[in-house]
Amino acid sequence: MRAFYSGQFVLPLPPGHRFPMSRYALLRDRLLEHLPSVEMEQAPRATDGELALAHTPQWIAAVSDGSVSTHAMREIGFPWSEAMVERSRRSTGATIAACRAAFAGGVAANMAGGTHHAHADKGGGFCVFNDAAVAARLMQAEHGRSGRQLRVAVVDLDVHQGNGTASIFRNDPSVFTLSLHGQKNFPFRKEASDLDVELPDGCGDAEYLTALEQALDELDRRFSPGLVIYLAGADPFERDRLGRLKLSFDGLEARDRRVFDWAWQRRIPLAFAMAGGYATDIAETVQVQVGTFRVAFEYWRRWQNAAR
Numbered sequence: 001m002r003a004f005y006s007g008q009f010v011l012p013l014p015p016g017h018r019f020p021m022s023r024y025a026l027l028r029d030r031l032l033e034h035l036p037s038v039e040m041e042q043a044p045r046a047t048d049g050e051l052a053l054a055h056t057p058q059w060i061a062a063v064s065d066g067s068v069s070t071h072a073m074r075e076i077g078f079p080w081s082e083a084m085v086e087r088s089r090r091s092t093g094a095t096i097a098a099c100r101a102a103f104a105g106g107v108a109a110n111m112a113g114g115t116h117h118a119h120a121d122k123g124g125g126f127c128v129f130n131d132a133a134v135a136a137r138l139m140q141a142e143h144g145r146s147g148r149q150l151r152v153a154v155v156d157l158d159v160h161q162g163n164g165t166a167s168i169f170r171n172d173p174s175v176f177t178l179s180l181h182g183q184k185n186f187p188f189r190k191e192a193s194d195l196d197v198e199l200p201d202g203c204g205d206a207e208y209l210t211a212l213e214q215a216l217d218e219l220d221r222r223f224s225p226g227l228v229i230y231l232a233g234a235d236p237f238e239r240d241r242l243g244r245l246k247l248s249f250d251g252l253e254a255r256d257r258r259v260f261d262w263a264w265q266r267r268i269p270l271a272f273a274m275a276g277g278y279a280t281d282i283a284e285t286v287q288v289q290v291g292t293f294r295v296a297f298e299y300w301r302r303w304q305n306a307a308r
């Protein structure tokens with residue numbers, strides 16, 4: 001299984017910044033240790049033309065040349081730097097590469113990404129460009145044939161609402177946006193996804209898995225995707241600092257299994273990205289992510305066995 005990584009995912013931040021950059025290197029180390037068959041590859045950089053599939057030229061230019069307003073940078077939550085631009089482009093390129101790899105091998109990963117708070121013309125909540133949105137549009141351009149457009153489902157199980165993704169695809173019936181998220185959590189002004197499921201503070205495994213089951217049923221009734229982009233946020237975890245939900249390691253593994261199995265049963269290629277994860281002990285966030293990779297790898301093998 002191919003997984004796209006970049007050294008540029010790690011952004012130098014001021015001391016005491018609350019974003020846990022160390023988790024990227026930690027995930028890489030843990031995968032090398034526990035899942036050595038995962039093939040890690042350097043992520044390509046998304047070009048201006050690719051980014052323009054989901055973003056305004058003004059936003060791409062402002063991010064690239066550092067002319068983003070102080071207010072807009074504050075909404076992102078990172079200081080501007082060349083490294084931030086590079087990170088954002090690579091992170092988007094990684095989801096593009098993962099989607100292409102998923103078409104070839106069934107399942108593939110971005111070891112970062114899931115920057116779902118980025119809108120067409122602005123960032124927010126540690127997100128600069130919307131990797132899933134750019135990748136979905138690019139895959140449609142690459143795979144649309146004889147008037148039949150590729151349909152993409154973005155299954156966003158990060159604990160925060162995918163407001164940027166929802167806003168980008170608001171009037172686009174070819175992309176279905178599903179978001180399961182904490183009702184009382186950031187962003188406080190939510191956008192309308194095709195399907196939003198709001199969960200109460202303290203929601204545990206059983207309640208969450210029931211809600212997921214109902215959401216996938218509804219997705220089945222309303223849409224038939226040719227590609228799934230899965231945001232496997234680790235922040236619904238019970239010891240996450242920002243999550244407010246109470247999912248256990250087992251509950252998160254069951255969540256992942258349900259999504260991978262759902263796509264596998266329908267033989268829909270699936271690319272996944274890490275999205276959020278802010279456990280007090282960051283090693284626990286990475287443990288959730290490694291769990292996602294373990295399940296993903298299992299389903300990737302099924303694809304390979306079926307192709308033989």
Ligand SMILES: [Zn+2]
Nearest residue numbers: 158159160276
């Ligand atoms: Zn999140």
